[in-house]
Amino acid sequence: MSACPKCDAEIHNSTYCGCGWKRPKGVQQETHQHMPCAHETCATCAIIRYKVKTGWADFCYTHYIVEVRKEQDAQMDAKGYKRGYASNLAKTLAAQYSSKTL
Numbered sequence: 001m002s003a004c005p006k007c008d009a010e011i012h013n014s015t016y017c018g019c020g021w022k023r024p025k026g027v028q029q030e031t032h033q034h035m036p037c038a039h040e041t042c043a044t045c046a047i048i049r050y051k052v053k054t055g056w057a058d059f060c061y062t063h064y065i066v067e068v069r070k071e072q073d074a075q076m077d078a079k080g081y082k083r084g085y086a087s088n089l090a091k092t093l094a095a096q097y098s099s100k101t102l
Contacts, residue, residue, distance in 0.1 A: 004017040004019060004021050005021065006019050006020070006021040007019040007021070035058055036058070037058065037059055037060040037063055038057035038058050038059055038063070039059065039060070039063040042060055042062075042063060044060035044062070045060065046058035046059055046060055047059075047060060047061060048060075048061065048064045050064055050067060050068075052067065
């Protein structure tokens with residue numbers, strides 16, 4: 001954490017402080033490290049930590065959705081529903097409600 005050089009208040013990555021201090025232009029602010037997605041070929045920064053069978057994994061948004069869909073399909077198969085039942089139901093409901101006028 002960084003502190004204001006004028007009043008020693010915590011300013012984190014701010015460019016201004018309440019005391020009137022202003023970060024000079026051209027001075028780099030602290031940046032966060034790039035956290036890679038757990039998917040092997042993905043170069044996108046991970047934004048979500050999700051618990052998987054082998055422990056915790058960091059995923060970008062796209063691969064998080066893929067992982068959740070895989071898990072949902074596995075749960076639906078275990079309960080005896082057809083694969084894609086939930087997404088087909090969602091499409092059917094969306095079609096029904098989009099045709100109605102509110």
